[in-house]
Amino acid sequence: MARAELAYPRRVTEQTGEDVRLRNWARNATLGAPGSVCAPTSEAELQSLLATTSGRVRVIGSRMSPGRMLGQTDVDGVLLDLSGLTGLLSITDDTATFAGATTLQDVYAVLTERGLMLPSSPGVIAEQTLAGAISTGTHGQGLNQSTIADAALAVRLVLADGSVRDFRRGDPWFGAVQLGLGSLGVITRVTLRTQPSPIYTCRKNMTDAATLDDDLTSWNRENDLVKAWWFPQEGQVQVWTAQEAGEDDVRRHREAGGGLFEHPTVSDAMNATIEQTLRQLRDDTKVAREDMPSRTVTRFRDFTDVTGDIYQVFCRGIATPQINVEIGVPLDLAGGVIKKIKDWHDQTQPRMHYPVILRCTGPSEAWLSPSHGQDTCYFGFVVYYSEDGSLSEEGVDFLREVEKLLAAEGGRPHWGKYFDESLYDWPTLYPEWESFREVRDALDPGHRFANAFTTALFD
Template sequence: MAITRLAYPRQEPELTGEDTRLRNWAKNSRLGPPGSVVAPATEAELCDFLSTSDGQVRMIGSRMSPGRMIQVANGSGTLLDLSKLSGLISSTDDTVTFAGSTPLADVYAFLSARGQMLDASPGVIAEQTLAGALSTGTHGQGLQQSSIAGAALSIRMVLADGTVAEFERDHPDFPAVQLSLGSLGVIIAVTLRARESVIYTCVKKAVDADNLEAHLETWNRENVLVKAWWFPQESQVQVWTANEATDDEVLRYRAGGGELLEHATTNATMNNTVESTLRQLRDDTRGVADDGKPLRTVTRFRDFTDVTGDVYQVFCRGIATPQINVEIGIPLVRAGGVIKKIKDWHAEIRPRMHYPVILRCTGPSDGWLSPSHDQDTCYFGFVVYYAADGSLSEEGDSFLRAVERVLAEEGGRPHWGKYFDESLYDWPALYPQWEAFRRVREALDPQHRFANAFTAALLN
């Protein structure tokens, strides 16, 4: 593929009276022409629309992916708004079935209310839809689990001709349907495995990054859930290790009404590091928009404390704000070498960073197109924030391009729902089941109705 300058696009001004559904969440891409949105109210309406219409179709979900993943061709095609097909469909003692367009927040709230959780730990935010999370590979942290799609027991889809297909875990095409890039059909229902909720105590500490290469895998092997934020300029890491809470901690948590329990002692050892990052963020974004949310995402590393709560209270506490977020999965066994390369590159270039490098590791995924397919994986995440005028600083853009090249050269697989320069990757070489996925696509959508310019170039 040719290099695109739109790998990290700037925000565009909104048009007066514009249908907000025609913009992606980050407001850096138009998804289709006016009048291209169709919003069926029932599964039957959706089936009827697909069986009696033609042209390309893409699902907009919560619109949190880059625009190129969602948008349809200029002047033609349909954007499906499936927000009316949302909510709980059914449940048993150990399963829940939700409509595909249900926000993850609603899934988590239902499970928490009955003392349950998914097998997969959550990502940092929960605004995305269940179908979108599966289709792009949304994941949490911890080697004992993988992406949210790993908790799926069955997936119900409406195909391009309006017929309905059910895919159980033992179906030969299930690994393709698990993470489909919206290219196989419309996910209208997902049955998920539920388990008894675990109450975790998350211990937070600041450590020197000198031995990060060795410590990262050890932390992940020795703890149930781990997340780390690496500040290369100050050579510091804030690491969270979460394990099952003690009986006393659970009692204190329950006595507080099940609200997140913050422990008494705070740690201020990273406050100077936080202030240094905030100065660079303020300088580069020239008056951050969105009510200062980018600033708040960084200040949360100040005066941190251990906490006790369920998995969603501990980890699903992100502040959703438009940004360019690049996340690349690297085989865990190679993560130490990648960290060393980033250290060497950072020492030479000294780039200005708006946010620490995010380090999350997961176990293998069955999904053929999952970045963690068949291997323990360390995800390296990088964030650059927009200025109030919608621009990206030249420093921020250069930083993302340079660091992505480093990870791509190491065999990295980018997160599909985030930003990446597709020219850097040899997809069939990265994904052993790439051709198997393409064969499933040809069988389920032979006319490529669910393609757009981006996925057509990717898969054709």
């Protein structure tokens, strides 16, 4: 039970008088002691802070990650709030440089205004910071792209002694800096590759899950962008496949004012399935009918095709406190994993709050990316908190068992989500693991940017 409690902590439901920055966004972890948050307003001020102090340092960003990734335990440790260092710093025809603490939604807004996009599909939640997104491996969907970190052309770090170092694509250590888990230094600016942003039409369909093990690969090979939600209990899948829009759809999108255009044909094919999922969610969590978890599920009801830019189509998540486990496995193994999950589900019939999320990406160059060096299928699993901040015992058992299944298949967990680290042999999973440790020792020899979690990982 101790291991389960570590991986899936209870949530504090009532905010006390303490500084909200001392808890992560989900309020299931305390990040530091009162008075430990420092908020420099310039890179020079950050340099001075690091040069004239000692003790551990962690950046809290938008606090969206689990507490073990963000927090520190030293009495004299510092939590850095960099919300004063944000915004567009420079832009060219095919690059854009942002301060590291700029939120993804602000990055996307700047690019969209100029008809641009990143060469990576967005994740669903855009409140996270750019530095946090690349440091934990945030990704979207589609085999022609990979993580947001793979769009980076240059990254600036302020090191433990306050010095500044710039890394550019092609540098020997760039693969480590792209996704560093906050353990190498403080990211203060990132230069990203950009490209013209097309308009996409996203077709939404309900399919039978009987052939999902074969269909998943076919969908991803045949379409630009793909995302699927699998309801094992009902044997159904809602799949979104996106391609560049034709002239008629582009015209309708523009005539609608440039917002997300919803096509007139609506399908109710999955409404009964959605109601069944909602009943299980509400029975387990005792939540009101129109709370945020329920909204995340009801969005699958009465679905319709849509046309818009990549951010309008895919960056539409609802930030909801939850335990989200996401494990990436080589795409070639995904069909076999789906069959094993089907067999396990048939035997156990777990109560699920949300469908299994299926997203595939191309290979990543970042050394510690779960999709490093291989086409990858990410399997996502969600359990929502009850009103009192607890998790249902059945929900916890579901997450533990399904993670064990995927870990046994060589799965690599998403760093910014929840997982049981005891299940993974990190050096075996990541060919560049020892190289990353060497870079960490060189850039932060005193391990000032370590906390209990990263120390256990690397030391």
